[in-house]
Amino acid sequence: MAQRDLAIRIGGEAGMGLESSGAGFARALTRGGLYVFGLPDYYSRIRGGHNFYSIRVARHPLYTHAEPVHVLLALDRETIRRHVNHVVPGGAIIYDEKDGLPEGPRRADVGFCALPLSQLAEEKGGREVMRNTLALGVVAGLIGFDPQYMASVIRDNFARKGQAVVDANLRVVEAGVQAGCSFDGDFSFRMEAVPGAPARVMMNGTEAFALGALAGGCRFVAGYPMTPGSLALHWFARYADQYGVATKHAEDEIAAINMAIGAGLVGARALVPTSGGGFSLMVEALGMAGIAEIPLVVYEAQRPGPATGLATRNEQGDLMFALYASQGEFPRFILTPGTVEDCFRAGWQSFNLAEKHQTPAIILSDHYLAVAQRTLDVESIDFDAVTIERGELLTDQDLDAMEEPYRRFRVTASGISPRAVPGHPKAVFVTTANEHTERGAITEEPADRVAQTEKRLRKLKGMQQEIEGPFWYGPEEAELTFVCWGSTCGPLREAVDRLNAGRAGRANMLYFTALCPFPTAATAEALNRTRRTVAVECNATGQLESLLRMQTCWQVERSIRRYDGRPFTPEYILGKLEQAL
Amino acid sequence: MVTRRDFAGGETPTWCTGCGNFAILNGIKMALAEQEIAPHEILLVTGIGCGSKLPHYMHVNGFHTLHGRPVAVATGVRLANHGLRVMVVHGDGDGYGEGLSHFLNAARRNLNIVDLVQDNRVYGLTRGQYSPTSERGKRTPTTPAGAIEWPVNPLALAITAGATFVSRGYSGELEHLVWLIGEALQHPGYALVDVLQPCVTWNRNYAYDFYRERVYKLEEDAAYDPRDRTAAWERAHEWDERIPIGIFYRGELKPTYEEQVAALVSSCLVDRPLDREWILHVEELMQTFF
Numbered sequence: 001m002a003q004r005d006l007a008i009r010i011g012g013e014a015g016m017g018l019e020s021s022g023a024g025f026a027r028a029l030t031r032g033g034l035y036v037f038g039l040p041d042y043y044s045r046i047r048g049g050h051n052f053y054s055i056r057v058a059r060h061p062l063y064t065h066a067e068p069v070h071v072l073l074a075l076d077r078e079t080i081r082r083h084v085n086h087v088v089p090g091g092a093i094i095y096d097e098k099d100g101l102p103e104g105p106r107r108a109d110v111g112f113c114a115l116p117l118s119q120l121a122e123e124k125g126g127r128e129v130m131r132n133t134l135a136l137g138v139v140a141g142l143i144g145f146d147p148q149y150m151a152s153v154i155r156d157n158f159a160r161k162g163q164a165v166v167d168a169n170l171r172v173v174e175a176g177v178q179a180g181c182s183f184d185g186d187f188s189f190r191m192e193a194v195p196g197a198p199a200r201v202m203m204n205g206t207e208a209f210a211l212g213a214l215a216g217g218c219r220f221v222a223g224y225p226m227t228p229g230s231l232a233l234h235w236f237a238r239y240a241d242q243y244g245v246a247t248k249h250a251e252d253e254i255a256a257i258n259m260a261i262g263a264g265l266v267g268a269r270a271l272v273p274t275s276g277g278g279f280s281l282m283v284e285a286l287g288m289a290g291i292a293e294i295p296l297v298v299y300e301a302q303r304p305g306p307a308t309g310l311a312t313r314n315e316q317g318d319l320m321f322a323l324y325a326s327q328g329e330f331p332r333f334i335l336t337p338g339t340v341e342d343c344f345r346a347g348w349q350s351f352n353l354a355e356k357h358q359t360p361a362i363i364l365s366d367h368y369l370a371v372a373q374r375t376l377d378v379e380s381i382d383f384d385a386v387t388i389e390r391g392e393l394l395t396d397q398d399l400d401a402m403e404e405p406y407r408r409f410r411v412t413a414s415g416i417s418p419r420a421v422p423g424h425p426k427a428v429f430v431t432t433a434n435e436h437t438e439r440g441a442i443t444e445e446p447a448d449r450v451a452q453t454e455k456r457l458r459k460l461k462g463m464q465q466e467i468e469g470p471f472w473y474g475p476e477e478a479e480l481t482f483v484c485w486g487s488t489c490g491p492l493r494e495a496v497d498r499l500n501a502g503r504a505g506r507a508n509m510l511y512f513t514a515l516c517p518f519p520t521a522a523t524a525e526a527l528n529r530t531r532r533t534v535a536v537e538c539n540a541t542g543q544l545e546s547l548l549r550m551q552t553c554w555q556v557e558r559s560i561r562r563y564d565g566r567p568f569t570p571e572y573i574l575g576k577l578e579q580a581l
Numbered sequence: 582m583v584t585r586r587d588f589a590g591g592e593t594p595t596w597c598t599g600c601g602n603f604a605i606l607n608g609i610k611m612a613l614a615e616q617e618i619a620p621h622e623i624l625l626v627t628g629i630g631c632g633s634k635l636p637h638y639m640h641v642n643g644f645h646t647l648h649g650r651p652v653a654v655a656t657g658v659r660l661a662n663h664g665l666r667v668m669v670v671h672g673d674g675d676g677y678g679e680g681l682s683h684f685l686n687a688a689r690r691n692l693n694i695v696d697l698v699q700d701n702r703v704y705g706l707t708r709g710q711y712s713p714t715s716e717r718g719k720r721t722p723t724t725p726a727g728a729i730e731w732p733v734n735p736l737a738l739a740i741t742a743g744a745t746f747v748s749r750g751y752s753g754e755l756e757h758l759v760w761l762i763g764e765a766l767q768h769p770g771y772a773l774v775d776v777l778q779p780c781v782t783w784n785r786n787y788a789y790d791f792y793r794e795r796v797y798k799l800e801e802d803a804a805y806d807p808r809d810r811t812a813a814w815e816r817a818h819e820w821d822e823r824i825p826i827g828i829f830y831r832g833e834l835k836p837t838y839e840e841q842v843a844a845l846v847s848s849c850l851v852d853r854p855l856d857r858e859w860i861l862h863v864e865e866l867m868q869t870f871f
Contacts, residue, residue, distance in 0.1 A: 031871070201870035215863040217855040220661050241843040243863070246660040246850055251686045255653040258646070262626070262657025265644055266665060267851040270657065288647055383864040388855045421851070422642035423665055425621040430591075430636050430643035441592050441637055442645075 004058060006191045007068055008139055009083055010132065011052035012075030014045055021132035022053025023373060024153050025139070026202060029057050030375045032149040033197025037062040038373035039567075044227070044311035050078050057191055062374065063339065064491040067571045070189045071142060073135045075117075077102045084110070092187045094138055096131070111185030113138075120179070125172040133169055137176020138183075146193045147177045201376050205343040205369035205487075208381065209299060210235040212347020213271055214243060215386045218297070220263035220270040222248040222256040224278055227311050228301040228370040232273035253278035257285040257298070264294045265431060267393070267421035269351045273299040276318045277308065283326040286360055288433040290330030293409070293417070293456070295354035295361075302366040304565050313565030314367040316486055316538040319547070322362050323516055329453070331460045333361035334516035338489035341380045342513050343369065348386045353466055356391030357459050358419060362516075366538070368567035369487040392418040399424045407438040411451050415458030464517045470526055474500060474508030481530035483556060484537065485512040485544050491568040492536050495577075498570060512544070518551045527554045534558040534580060536573060585614045590640035595631075599789075601752030601778030602632045605699055608755055609670070610639060612762035623666040624658060626651040628675035631706045632699035632778075635670050649679025652687045655694050662851045663839045666766070668695040674704050677713040677733045684735075688742035688771050690838040695765040695772045698735065701780035702787055709783035736817035736829055739773045740810060745832040746772035747813065751796050752779070753789055754826065764828065770837050777826070792824065799827030807831040 010022050019040045026038035037056045043049040054065050069086045072079065074095040081102045087093060089109040095101070097114040106112065115138065121130040133154070140147045154169045203211075210232050221240075223233040233249065240247040246263070250256040253274055260270035274282065279300045289296040300322060304315035322334050333353050337346040346363050354361040399406075399420060406427040410417040417438075420427035430440040435452060437443045473489070474496045484492050489511040499506040510526055510533075512519075527533065527548075533556040535545045540563040548554045558580040562568055588610040596602045613623065620641045627633035629648035636643025646654045651669045658667055669676075676684050676698040687696065703721070704710040711721040711728045714735065718727040739747045746768040750758040758776065765772035777796070779788045799805050799816065806812060813830035839845055853859075 199871055201867060203870050207870070211863065211866060214866075215860050217859065219850045219853070220657065222657065239866070244844045244847070244850065244853065246842055246844050248656070248660065250653070250656075251682050254650065255656070255683055255686070258650040258653035259657030259660070261646075262644070262654035262659075263661035263850075264657075265654075266624075266658050266662040268661035269855075270661070284647055285650065292644075378867070381867065383860060383867075386860045388860070390855070421662075422624050422644075423621060423662070425619065428620045428640060428642055430641075430645060432637075432643075432645035433647055434645060442634065 005062065006057050006070045006143060006189050007066060008055045008057070008071045008073065009052055009069045009086070010073040010075065010135065011050065011079030011083060013047065014043060014049050014051050015047045016051070016075055017129070017132055018051050018053045018075070021136060022055060024157060025136045025150065026055050026373055028149040028153045029055065029145065030200055030202045031152055032145060033194030034059060034191065035061045035375040036202065036373065037065050039065045040371055042312050050082060052079065052083070059194060061377070064494050064570060065372065066494070067569050071139050073139065074099070075131065075135070090186065090188060092142060092183070092185060094135060111183070111187050113183055113185060115179055120175050121172055124175045125168040127168070130169060130172045134172045134176040137173040138180040140173070141177040141180020142183055142187055143189060143191045145191055147173055149193060199378065201378055201381065202373050203340060203376065204371055204373045205337070205340050205365055206231040206301070206371070207235060208340045208343040209337070209347045209363065209365065211381070212344040212386070213297070213351065214239065214245070215383060216348025216351040217269045217388050218245065218271050218351060220246050220260060220268045221273065222250050222259040222270070223273045224250055224253045224256050226275040226278045228303060228367045229273045229275040229278060229299065231370055232299055232301070253281040254285065257282040260296055261285055261289050261294050264289070264296050265421065266423070269295070269297070269355065271297045271299060273301070275301050275303055276305050276321070279318070279322070279325065287326035287328055287330065289360045290326065290332065290456070291328070291435070292431050292433050293358040294431070295351070295358055297350045297354050298360060298362045300362060300364055301370045302364060304563070310565040312367065314538060314567045315563060315565065316366055316488065316543070318364060319485070319515065319543040322364055323547070330456055331357070331359050331463055332516055333357070333359070333463060333514070335361065335363045335514050336486040337363065337365060337369065337513055338486050338511055340374050340376060344381050352387065352389040353463070355393065356389055357463050358391070358416060359459060364486060366487050392416055394418050394420045394427070396424060399426045402426050405439070408440050409436055409438050409452060409455070411438060411455050414462055415455045416462070417455070460517050464519070467514045467517055467519045469514055469519060470510045470512045470523055472508060472510060472526070475505055476508070478505055478508040479531055480507040481533050482507060482509045483533055483535045483544065483548070484509065485515060488536055488538055488568055491570050492573060494570040495573040498574065515547065518547065520551050523548070524552045524554070527552060532557050534560060534577070536560045536568065538562050538568060583614050583617050583619050585610045588613065588620055588639045588641055591638045594638045595634065597782050599779070599781040600631070601701060601776070601780070602635065602699060604752040604755050604758065605632065605697070605776055605778065606635055606638055608758040608762055609635070609668070609697070611759045612766060615759065615763050616766045618666055618766065623668060626655040626658065626667060626669050628671035628680065629706070630672035630675050632670065632672050633675065649675050650683065651675070652680055652683035652696065656687065656692055659692060659694060659839055660842065660845065660850070662849045663693070663845055664849045668697060670697045671699070672705070673698055673700040673702060673714045674712045677735050681713070681733070685738060685742045688739050688744040688773070691743070691745065691770040691835050693770055693837040693839055695762065695774060697762065697774045697776060699778050700735070700775050701778045701784055703780050703784040705780050705783055734817060735773070735775050737814060740813055740817060740830050744773055744830070745770045745835055746828070747830040748772070748774050748828045749826045750774055750776045751792055751826045752776055753792055754796065757798060757826065761828070769834060777824070795822065795824040796826055797823055799825050799829065
């Protein structure tokens with residue numbers, strides 16, 4: 001049976017290593033020439049509870065996970081209880097015979113496959129912990145996926161532990177594959193490798209953003225652990241020595257952003273990775289970067305708030321907060337990448353934007369985008385496009401030739417004042433978070449205040465020209481136009497495809513990857529071409545919807561909102577669409 | 582040669598006549614000149630308070646930041662450009678109240694900065710509220726019945742946090758203060774200079790008369806050894822009758838934070854080129870994603 005895509009879900013307790021096993025298998029599928037979308041789902045606890053990793057795999061690029069499951073690997077009974085109804089008719093549930101089945105009626109249209117997973121893992125590998133690997137070997141056998149790609153991942157992942165560990169794992173895979181091939185149930189879903197396919201990469205939004213930021217010259221990173229922002233801090237800490245990046249786990253988020261501002265003042269491209277709670281602590285300093293005109297990049301990976309909220313879950317609830325964070329008025333950028341590719345671009349672009357316009361740039365990502373792994377064609381991570389533009393940063397030569405006293409906050413037509421960093425004898429100056437004169441002296445004079453406020457806000461004109469989007473997806477003309485921002489564009493894109501597969505011209509999508517300064521003209525023009533608009537957002541109050549009203553006086557006709565802590569799926573959107581219309 | 586006049590300039594101070602900050606301003610200028618540090622070679626990072634306006638009143642690089650945060654800002658400055666000297670100047674409310682955690686962390690990290698705290702034991706700019714170093718029972722607008730808390734002991738805290746240079750000056754002893762700041766500037770690592778400073782407007786009980794009668798210099802006590810941590814701890818608790826100033830503790834040198842960061846070993850971060858070659862170097866990391 002020809003299968004367009006196939007989904008595997010491996011579930012169990014926290015501490016069973018599901019995420020690393022799942023990601024390892026996703027990598028094997030990628031090496032086998034297939035496209036995957038891998039999504040970990042976990043609770044904020046280290047042991048127990050219920051975690052799972054979903055892998056969706058196809059021969060075409062995937063932008064989202066989905067709800068149906070073809071193979072459920074249940075490493076405990078809870079997994080069967082929770083996920084049995086997601087398994088498609090004809091799908092299989094593989095479980096350890098020692099765990100047994102949960103009580104209750106058993107679905108007749110699904111194959112239940114009890115295997116001695118722990119026992120086989122111990123026999124072949126010597127350790128029960130290899131059960132995950134064994135179970136994934138079973139999956140490979142079941143779907144007809146050539147196990148050589150699993151072997152290559154195992155060799156890479158376990159090489160540093162020695163040949164004996166590699167060999168044991170390879171034996172375990174082999175045993176799993178044999179068991180999978182000899183499954184006597186009625187399972188017909190296949191996903192064979194595509195030999196000779198071009199080599200592709202697999203990464204999540206955190207990695208893509210960090211890679212882009214590093215390429216864009218990020219030299220200083222300060223943060224404080226908070227899921228999911230800390231994943232970016234980990235990434236930089238790992239490469240800090242090799243790439244010469246000062247990476248500081250600070251005493252708190254307030255210290256982290258102030259450190260980054262200090263680094264920015266003296267000319268280092270500085271980043272603060274955080275999440276909503278951490279960003280809440282940082283907002284006073286954000287305003288300092290605004291008034292003192294110091295370039296700064298804040299990466300805020302959203303999770304559901306308020307306060308601690310749902311630590312390991314997803315929401316797009318911080319848009320209005322990011323737009324208005326900190327007292328007073330100052331210009332800022334807000335980028336809202338929607339895909340892994342967007343995250344890479346936002347990584348390097350944000351540093352150019354912040355430095356050229358001497359103001360903070362905020363990247364709003366979210367948990368879903370930060371952790372979901374995707375297979376990408378190598379070309380989609382485009383290093384050739386990366387530029388490093390430092391704007392009006394004065395060089396030593398410029399300063400040597402300077403004849404008049406340096407004015408750090410010189411009033412200019414563009415609002416951008418040529419920027420020196422401390423250290424040159426001709427540019428000895430004071431920067432202050434108080435209102436100031438052109439020379440940086442404290443002032444409370446009305447004329448100075450007006451001149452500096454207007455100078456800062458004049459920068460918005462140039463900033464506006466930097467904003468790209470909104471972007472269209474789908475047919476030019478459609479009955480319905482979905483409007484979204486950030487990571488929602490992944491699941492929504494597939495919902496659009498499915499609607500159009502049912503009836504051509506049914507739907508298209510307008511999505512925003514930057515929301516501040518707001519692209520008013522382009523948005524108004526785009527919205528005027530729509531027939532019926534539906535806003536899709538992962539929050540309860542429709543924050544983009546409000547922003548559209550505020551900026552363009554546009555009222556969307558319908559809304560689909562999700563705020564249960566889970567990311568959208570195409571199925572969820574299509575289900576809600578019926579109710580919304 | 583650097584002279585005190587190289588630092589002349591800036592705005593007219595807004596401090597009250599008789600404020601201890603005038604002596605601290607002079608002391609900083611004189612110490613920098615003596616240490617041959619020119620105005621462009623140092624950054625004074627200050628917080629918020631009367632005294633934190635200090636860089637505006639001289640010719641020097643300054644960053645006048647937020648209340649309580651200059652030590653954190655200074656940390657970023659030092660990591661990004663460890664070729665630039667950094668002195669933090671802020672008050673007791675800033676350093677020991679809002680910024681207490683940054684103070685202890687900078688001390689334990691042994692960040693190579695001078696941390697000068699203008700300790701007048703009261704809030705000046707916000708008009709006379711009690712501060713972390715105010716005495717117990719102090720009546721102020723926010724403690725009308727008298728402060729219930731016991732004061733912070735900054736010197737004892739710095740010693741406990743692992744600082745290797747812990748000192749106290751007095752704005753009424755300018756020559757001694759200049760020497761102290763000079764020693765702090767020479768110290769490789771975190772150096773605390775807590776400066777007792779009368780606030781003639783909001784804290785008249787602790788004006789010059791109070792300190793003049795009590796202050797004595799540790800250096801004049803031949804038996805005192807600043808390498809002795811226990812003795813330093815004891816002197817840090819001496820108050821009321823006699824108040825010691827000078828170097829309380831000068832411990833065995835430890836590596837500074839900056840010199841232990843691998844990324845900083847070859848050069849200052851800000852001196853490294855950002856060019857196409859760098860981008861290609863980063864592109865090599867794509868190998869790790871296959």
